[in-house]
Amino acid sequence: MFSSGMTKNEIADVLSDIGTLLELKGENPFKVRAYQAGARTLEAIEEAELARLIEKGELQTMKGIGEALGLKIAELHRTGRLEFFEKLKASVEPGLVEMLQIPGLGPKKIRALRDKLWIVDIAGLTQACLDGRVAELDGFGAKTQEKILAGIRNREAYGRRHLWWDAAEVAAGIVAGLRRLQQVQRVEAAGSLRRGMETVGDLDFIVAASEVGPVVEWFVSMPGVNEVTARGETKASVRFDSGLQADLRLVPSDQFVFALHHFTGSKDHNVQMRQRALARGLSLSEWGLFPADEKHGPSEGQRGSGERMTEDGGQRAEDTGLRADDGGLRTEGGGQSAGGGQRPVLVQTEAELFAKLGLHYIPPELREGLGEIEAAEKGELPRLVEHADLRGAFHNHTTASDGRNTLAEMAAAADALGWEYLGIADHSKTSVVANGLNEERLLRQVAEIRALNASKRFKAHLFAGVECDILPDGTLDFDEPLLRQLDYIVASVHSLFSQDEATMTKRIIRAIEHPCTVMLGHVTGRLLLRREAYRVDVAKVIDAALANGVIIEINAHPNRLDLDWRHWRKAAERGLLCSINPDAHDTSGLGHVRAGINVARKGWLRREQILNTWPLAQVGEWMQARA
C-alpha cells in the first residue's frame, strides 16, 4: 500500500489543532502547551532529520517530545492519520473553534457559553447576546456582551472582502481552467485584483469565446462552487464555499479589450477616461469606443451590468506570463483617426486603447484616478518595479524564533529563487511569545550566519539582522554594542498597541532616531480584515524616517501590506527608501514579495527606490556607509 504520510509542517499543524481542541475541552493548560510546544519543536527541525529520527526511534531525544507526542508524530508521518485526533475533532462542535476568532473570546468563555447557554456556534451566540442572556452569565457583563456583538458584526463586514493573496490563488486556477477550454479565445481576470488592491470584493473574469454554452457550464461546475447566483448568455455568477463570489462576463471578441479595461476600473479612472474620450469626440464604454454622436451600446438585454463599477477582483495578468497585450506597446498618438469613420474603433490591446486617447499605456495598478492619466499624457509615468527586479529580501524569520524553516533551509530557498542575498531578522527577546532571541542566542545566530557565508555553501549572501522590538518608551530591545555587531536592524512594534496616537508616534520616532535602526517594520501594525492599525501619525513617521535616512518597509505579508501604497508616491518622491520585506516565516513565505510588489507598483515606485532590487555589492556599500 502506498503510504500517504504527512510532512513535518502538516504534522505540526495537527499538533497545534489538537492543542486548540483540548483547550476548548478545558484540558490542563500545560497539556495544551505541550502540544503547542511539540508543534514548534517539530517546525524547528529539517524534514530529513524528522524522517531519520522516526526511523531510528529517537524522536523522544528532542526537547518537548515525549512518549505520547512521539507516537502520534510517527503515526502521522507514516499514515497521515491519527485516530486520537479524529475522535477529538468529532467531540468538539466545529462552531466553537470558529468562535475563537471573535476578539475577547477565549476557550474559558466559550466553554461557559456552551455549558450554561448551550451555545455551539456564532449564530446562537448572536441571538443570546441580542436576548441579553450573555450579560447575565457569571464572569460576563454588559460590556463583554457588547464587545462580542461588535466582534461578530466586524467579522461579517470583513467577511465580504478577501485578501488579494487568497483571491489571486483562486483566480489563477480559474484563468488557467478557462484557457484550457477550446472555445475560449481570450480570458483575463479584471477588477481590483488586477489593480493589485490589498483586498478584493469578488472576482471578475472577462472571456471572449467562440461558443458560450460550454464555458458557462464549466464555470458553474467548478469545484468549491456553493451556489450559482446567475447563469445566462453573457454572464454567470457563482459563490464559493469560502464566501468569495466570482463573475464571468462573456463578450464578443472585438469588445474584449473594452470590457477588460472597464471592469478593471477603478471607477474614478474610468470616469476620467470617458471624459477624455468625450473631449476628443469619442464615447468610451465597456462596449467600445465610438464617435460621440453615434448611438451605440448594448441591446436591451445586455444592459444593467454596464453601470456597475465595483471594487471587484481579478487576477494579475502579469503573473501568468501569458499575456500578449499591453507589453511595452507605448505608442504616442491621438485618437484623431478614431473618430474618422462611423464605425467603432477596433483595438487588440489595452495599449492600443490608451494610444487612441493619446496616452501611454497605464499599468492596471496605477488606474486609481490619482493623476495617472495626466502623467500618461505627458509621458511621465514611472517604469514600475517588477517582480523580476528583486535580488533578495530582508526581514525573514527562522526556527531560531518563530519561523518554520531553518537558516539553511531559508538560504537554500533564496538560492532556488535566484536571489543574490537574504536578510535574516528573527524576533528579539521581549517578543517572548514569538520565541524571541536573547543576546546570547542572537550572537550565536550571527556567528552561524558568518560561518555559512564563509563556507560558500549557498550562493546567496546572508545578512545578519534582527527584528528588534520597539519597547513602549521607544527604546530598542538590545543595547547599542550588540546591535552594532549586526548588519542591519528592523525595528518593529509588537506590544501595547493601545497607546494614544501622540505616545505611539513619539515611541516610533524615537526608535527611528536610534543610530542602529536601518528599517522600520510594519509601520501601522494593521492586519487586513482582522485588526485595525494602531493609532500613529504616519506623516510624522515618514518625516522622521527621511530625516534619519531610515528605510520604511513594505511588509509584503498578505495580511499586512503596510506602509500602505497610498503613502508611497509622495514619500518616495521626497527620497524615502523602500524595502519589500516578505516577513517570511517559512520558505514559501519568501513568495510574499509578490504581494509587496503590488503595493510598490501602486505606490508608483521604480526599481531604484527599493533596496532589495540593488545588486549585492551596492547593498553592502550602502550598509557600510550607514554604519
Next chain:
DNA sequence: GCCGTTTTCGGCCCGACTGTTTTCAGTCG
C-alpha cells in the same frame, strides 16, 4: 503532556490589559 534526576511528582509561565470583581480570571500577543 513534558521534564528532571538531591525528583516518579510537582512545576511548567511572561506582562499588560480589560472587565469583572472586591482581589482576580480571562484574553492577548
